[in-house]
Amino acid sequence: MAREARQDAAPVAPIGPATLAQFLLVGAIGLVASMFLKGALAVVAAGAVAALMPRRIAHAPWVRVALAVITGLTVHFVLRMWPGADAAADAVVPEGPVRESHTLLSWLIGLPTVGALAVLFLPRQAPRVLKGFTLAIMLGTLALSIPLLSVKMGRDFHFNQDVVWLESLGIHYHVALDGISLWLVLLTTFIVPIAAFVSFGSIDTRIKDWCFSLLLLEGAMIGAFVAMDLFLFYVFWEVMLVPMYVMIGVWGGTNRIKSAIKFFLYTMFGSVLMLAAILYLSYTYSRVNGGNPSFDYFELQRVALRRGTQVWLYGAFALSFFIKVPMFPLHTWLPDAHTEAPTAGSIILAAVMLKMGTYGYLRFCIGLFPEAANEYGASLAGVAVVGGILYGALVAWKQEDMKRLVAYSSVAHLGYVMLGLFSATSSGIEGSVLQMVNHGISTGLLFLLVGVIYDRRHTRLIEDFGGIAKVMPLFATLFIIATMASVGVPGTNGFVGEFMIITGTFVSSRLGHVSGIQSVGAAIGVILAALYMLSMVQRVFFGPITKDENKHLKDMNGRELVAAAPLVLMIFVIGLFPRIFLDPMHDAVARVISDYDARVQMHPANALEPAKGYYQGPVKLLPRRPEAPKVVTMAAAAPEAPKTETN
């Protein structure tokens, strides 16, 4: 299609300077006009894209419309979320109790899950219906997730819903959202439709099962990000595993079965240990709470444990998360899984599922076991730098398979994220959370683009290409943009996250005297990133075309372009306007840090417990943290007078 478009474009007379001048004049007038009509800028931008998109890029009318809508929405998003705009809106709306829907998060989890069940009742013979339905559900979820942005996040948890699930075991259905999980939920609802949309172009077997897996996966991922009950978290965590396992195993490449099993076993190994730790923690809680167990995050946060216990529990949680991240030396499942997974699987795996590990560490390891996190943070930061950033980059450089290369680059990128978390400064953690989103976007885009070329040539080996910038200029342009984002060139999203993490690491007092060398190591990773990414770009895109098969490759088609467009736009939106993303999470991160500090400083180190900050007495409960949501149970049980311990 691309080639045809090019061929009829060729005889068309050039636009010429006079027309260009007219266009520029109209553009200037439009821009000035839209300054007066604030909201109109989005419409103007959308219109401009629709009208001016070159034919070689937008092949068909629907592509033009779709790109225009995407642009308009992005511009609208930026204008709406602009810090100044927010202040203006605040001035209009009087301060008061903000109305928050308590069921919104449940809708976000429920819609895809119920959608997945509904897919089971649709006819297998109607792939278009299945695809359309799936996409509609996903876009509906995305639309539903927009209201999350309307609330000023601050330090608190929002959209809190707490329903008793299994009363005798203290298991609740408790979901809530703060400024940290906000962006991860949005990342999920944003990425999944893109992945699904692009996959519909290349997946053509077992569409029904595919749609079912995608929807179930989305529901579970959102659930895991908002679950505030550890049992519930664990349920989502495990549910998430199954569709991905199926996706790799059924629609994957030649070695798919082995990779799927490897993926499953690695992840399962960690999560079983985590389950044991969750159960033990809950049991410990019940022992000091008159036999009433609880799995509630905010309750379990109160348990003060001695070092001996805490280190083991921390270890079990951390191991599970480190496998998921993945951190050296637990990372080898990732390249295999990525290489064999279908494109959409890779996108979701890289963009969202890996973030479960980093998010989990931030929320649960730091939140529940701050003293242990404090004790091991500096050493683990060393692992993140040497084993993640540097080692991952070096291994990536030597890969011959494009997907494996990108997979190892993920190891390096997530090394940065983990480093930021270990540094536990607000710059470091905010940079980490932003980098989680960044990595989702730029690596998601890279996987998408590798998928594009895989669909054409059915190979991902770098040596099978060369010089294809000539035949696929648009593809090459987008790939280079994604590369630059991944390398962290300023102006793109990658820079903001890395910069914040590196400076946050250097000023961190938690990392002790190694913070300097660790930030230097992280900065060296910036050089290596350029090395491996640009080597690949050079070998794939530049030079003469050496293979005959590559001479007539088609450039990106409409579907691929529409799928890639939002990611490309977000690269620049985050790169240029990171405050939109940082402001809502700022206070939540400050809360995490103050909780952390409060616990670590509560019990200064002494001769008995030379490791910093552990509590030494018998297990006890600390007061609830000030920002923990009020205990509101939706059970019908009448409020009871607080029991007093008599014995």
Next chain:
Amino acid sequence: MDSLLSVFPSKDFSLLGIILAAPLLGAFVNGVWGRRLGRDAVRLMAITAIAVSFGAALLTFLALDREVTHAGHGHVKLAWTAWDWLYTTGKSETQIPIALRFSVDALSGVMMLVITGVGLLIHIYASTYMWDDKSYWRFFCYLNLFVFSMLVLVLGDNMPLLFVGWEGVGLCSYLLIGFWYGKMANAAAGKKAFIANRIGDFGLICAMFLFVHYTGALDWNGIEAGSGSLVTVNEATQVHVWPIGGGQFTGFLKFLQPDSPITITAATAVGLALLLGATGKSAQIPLYVWLPDAMAGPTPVSALIHAATMVTAGIYLICRLNFVFVLAPGVMATVAVIGAATAFLAATIALVQNDIKKVLAYSTVSQLGFMFLGVGMGAFTAGFFHVFTHAFFKACLFLGAGSVIHGMHARIHDDDKAQDMRKMGGLRKYMPLTFWTFLISTAAIVGFPLTSGFFSKDEILFKTMTTELVHPDAERLGKKVTFVQSLWGARDPSHFYVPPAWLGTALYWVGIAAATMTAFYMSRVVILTFFGEFRGWKLGRPSQIDAHEAAAHDDAHGDDAHGDDDGEHHHEEDLTKPGYAPHESPRPMTIPLILLAVFAAFAGILNPGLLKHFGLPLPLEHWLEPLFEESVKVGVHAKEGAEHMELMCTAGAFGAFAVGVGLAYWVYVVQKGAPAKQWAEAAPKLYKLLLDKWRVDEAYEASVLSGVDALADTATSVDKGVVDGILARLTALLVAAFGTILRALQTGVVHVYAGMMVVGLAGLGWFFVMPHPDGHVVEKGSGDYSIVAAPGVGYGYIWAEDGAKKPEKEVFSGTAAFPLHVEPGNTKKVELKVRNAFGIVGTKTFEVTAPAKAAPAEVIEMGQNGHGS
């Protein structure tokens, strides 16, 4: 101008936005619609964008001048904040906002004018030079983007924003060097440039986090205000080089622990990090190797990026942060030494190169070395003045070379051959305008008296000779030590290191040597290119191999419509037959040449250091004074009798010019190049070494690159073999082994199963028959505890506190809890005896320790959690 300032107040000078936005718009329009626009429209867009930017820059400069006059003496800035970009946190969680804030002051004002002015001329030139290229639009998209990035670099008001421009120009340079990406060599050169620059960028990142930590700011004013904390004498706040970060080696590693840790001041660390960045961008030792390769890009790119603007960014950075550099005299000296060494080394290489662009490339490296030498010796104005004049004459030289190559293309349709000076000669006749402009610029670079280059280079050499670096805190600190002592030996906060006074004299002579060589090789270029006979007539037929390759190339990108250029289309041609003569370039190419040549000749008037004795003003010195005044005062000290040395220094510089040019004249005109051949034959190895550029590339290849390569190979095999192979397999093996053992038990023989059941039941029985004394301690606050025993069938308990007398008769009661009071800091032991329904007794001892400090605030809340109940 006052009306301009009323529209754009100095705190919100949004005209800067137009300077920046115009090239960005040009890049965007040409990038997205370029292919459809047609060449005319692309040219219009690109040139208009830069022209608008230049016009706005001129207005800005005038407004700035007005402000300076208004404010009298002082550092004046016009600033404009686009929006808040991001923030980071410094020490103890102080928030450091980073805004997209642009500002123009004396220094960036001049840079801005050079970038947009020279940029405009080069755009006009390139619009003709690149006319036949298929990717005309792409070229101008990149070129406009470059101008934008460069403007961000100089106008950015804080370090991260400078970094945006810094990486942006690196990216554009990457794209433009590899513009003709059909040849792998070009793409490789682009990648090399990008990675060498990234090594420099690593330095900048390090400098940024050091600034964040030590000065708590990233904007120029903030860094200046906080720069005092970069030189604390307190060892704890210095940068610990060894042991890294200030740790302690204990145990068997103790031998690594020095008697006193090796530290450097933060100013030194920052300075070295910034210097690394500057060497990357400004092509100095050790990172200069990318620049000669960068000549693979189109010639206007070489003129704009790799001669006039981007490569001077390093000097701009040092001038911008001069107040940081002067705090570390050691770093200043390093800058100067690197500069002098680079000037010398690059000049030696340029002596023997045959490719006209390669000679110019090495001459650029060499001239940048002079600039480093200047700023390193604290002559910031002189160094920056050389940036200014170099922008004109080197841009003119490159464009002239481009014009020559363009002209030669009439005769030779091969890029490499069209650039070979051995195939030129006598072009004066065919391209008079090009010849005269080239000659004027050469006069400037070799230091012909009263040209711009003469004044700027002379000033640098004079300042090098007559200044010595001093330590800003010398009086307070007291004891001067040698370099080695400053790192090792007994440490004392009062010790400080200052480079020796003879450094300036030594570097002066190195500079003179480099200047002599400059005069020689530049004269050689002019003579070989423009004088004598045109040797292009006598070229032999291209070898069969060449022809074959050319044919293969044509095949490879036969009919595609993308990203290719005329330079790549080799035509087999019979060069023995008379063909078209080289021709003068068209007017859009010659007019920029003429303008640049005029500036190259007369720009010296802005700072004619030598002529100040004749009453001429020094406008540039005066203009830049507020920026450098303070630093020069604290960091540099003029040697005694400096003013009397001026004529002597100038004589040296003039001598360098005269010797170099005279020698070249003798060798290449009088003797027709015979001595050059003799010398090459007399010392073939040296000649080869110079021709191979001292084999530095090869040395890097063999050391650093292959080192990293080996490291990567090791990492990869570790990943495959150890991590995936051994660790993962071992775990799997463990599980499998366990499975094998268990499988052995699953025999399927009923007797065995029955036997196992009996054993199991016996075990269970034993468990039930034995009592299980167990319990846990509940804290009730203020030293009260309660020990709760675990319940069991028919259990009776006896509690005995340690030290309490034992009851005569042991009575097992049903009391499952035992209250206890422990004084803070004390420990009590309680013994629990449990008797179960079978009458068997078990014992367990509890030990309760109350924390030393009572913490009344932490009253635990028993049973108040009110949830789930």
